[in-house]
Amino acid sequence: AQSxxxxxxxxxxxxxxxxxxxxxxxxxxxxxxxxxxxYPNQGxxxxxxxxxxxxxxxxxxxxxxEFNKSQTSFHLRKPSVHISDTAEYFCAVRISGGSxxxxxxxxxxxxxxx
Amino acid sequence: DTGVSQNPRHKITKRGQxxxxxxxxxxxxxxxYWYRQTLGQGPEFLxxxxxxxxxxxxxxxxxxxxxxxxxxxxxxxxIQRTEQGDSAMYLCASGMxxxxxxxxxxxxxxx
Numbered sequence: 001a002q003s004x005x006x007x008x009x010x011x012x013x014x015x016x017x018x019x020x021x022x023x024x025x026x027x028x029x030x031x032x033x034x035x036x037x038x039y040p041n042q043g044x045x046x047x048x049x050x051x052x053x054x055x056x057x058x059x060x061x062x063x064x065x066e067f068n069k070s071q072t073s074f075h076l077r078k079p080s081v082h083i084s085d086t087a088e089y090f091c092a093v094r095i096s097g098g099s100x101x102x103x104x105x106x107x108x109x110x111x112x113x114x
Numbered sequence: 115d116t117g118v119s120q121n122p123r124h125k126i127t128k129r130g131q132x133x134x135x136x137x138x139x140x141x142x143x144x145x146x147y148w149y150r151q152t153l154g155q156g157p158e159f160l161x162x163x164x165x166x167x168x169x170x171x172x173x174x175x176x177x178x179x180x181x182x183x184x185x186x187x188x189x190x191x192x193i194q195r196t197e198q199g200d201s202a203m204y205l206c207a208s209g210m211x212x213x214x215x216x217x218x219x220x221x222x223x224x225x
Contacts, residue, residue: 009154032212043118043205043216044157051212090156094212100145101170102214104156 002027002093006105014113015083021076021108023065023091033074034092034102035065044090050074051096061085086112116140118217120206126223127196134192135220139208146189147214148181149205150174157205163189196224 003026013019025031032051036044048059055067065076074091088109092102119138127133139146144165149157160179162170165186175181178196183189193200201224207214 004156036216041218043218044207045216046213049212092156099170100209101147101159101162104158106154107156 002031002095002103004091004093004103004105006091006108008108009106010109010111012111012113013081016080018079019077019081019085019110021089021091021110023074023076023105025072025074025091025093027072027093027095029098030096032094032096032102033065033067034094035059035063035074035076036090036092036104038088038090038107040087047076047089081110081112083112083114085110118206118208118215120204120217120220122220123218124221124223126225128225129198130195132192132194133196133222134190135204135206135222137189137191137206137208137217139188139206140215141187143208143210143215144186145209145214146183147207147209148189148191149207151203151205151219152201160191160204193222196222198224200224 005024007022034049035047037047038044048057050067058064088107090107091105094102146163148160151157163183178194181191203219205219207216
């Protein structure tokens, strides 16, 4: 079975500073990886995903994540955050070619201060 | 709006009562998922449908929980004899291929 660890429950950062939200996974087989964002009182939205190909994936709002197979990581980064990025971020893993059910991490609360 | 919708958005009930939640997925999506999310946790999988067939159920889903998707479109999740531990956000998602689209959730409070 696969599992996901998000090491930081909360990450405070000042506006325009860079940020990294960490995600490590455990699986004995190939995986797909996802980052979701949840704004207050809203449902989860897919931010970006890694299925295959280039290990660096990007979102439309400036986030990127890099799949590192040797370190079993899929950390999320943004070079300069905005107040509007304040949200809960969830990393998820799914076995490729298997069940369509992902396993989610506990989430990291990104708090951007002015 | 063509996203996933869930009703009601909030439900307060007394312990022992039955509650039913509805999820309307994106129309062309054949897969539908139910999750439960508690404070400080990520979504926990409950059950999954492909069209009208319920293909997987989590061990978290006790006998008091039942889900249906009778015509392969909307789905309902019923909790019988609610307990205080059932208080949570219940999320529905629909999808095709490798993406899931989540609804806003139904927040259940059991008094």
